[in-house]
Amino acid sequence: MNEIPLTHALVADDEPHIGRIIKMKLEQGPFRVTLVYDGREALEVLRREDDIRLVLLDLMMPYLSGLDVLAEMKRDERLKHLPAIVLTAAGQEQQHHLALELGAAEFMTKPFSPKRLYARAAELAGIAPDESAAESA
Secondary structure (H helix, E strand, C coil): CCCCCCEEEEEECCCHHHHHHHHHHHCCCCEEEEEECCHHHHHHHHHHCCCEEEEEEECCCCCCCHHHHHHHHHHCCCCCCCCEEEEECCCCHHHHHHHHHCCCCEEEECCCCHHHHHHHHHHHCCCCCCCCCHHHC
């Protein structure tokens, strides 16, 4: 039986417990997750790793916000096409619009449904529903 290649996702969230929940949920499917805790670290990983296919960014993080990271990604030829999901506890309409203007594929307000987040992440990463049988893990 062939193993499904793992899709590399970057999760950046300064709340360790939230980051771990997202990491655990994604790893139930064909994802390999790199978890970082601030915006600077997120950009360093994005520039260093060339196999990341999906980025999940918390809006409010130390050093650089999720929107700052997203703006930098869009300026970088190699990173600008990466799908990004922006997560926030704030849920402010202005930041939602700004995230979408900057090219975010999705904007989710915490608390979010881990199942819904996984489904959207799998969809954005191009993982077929039969490959993303997170329930079987």
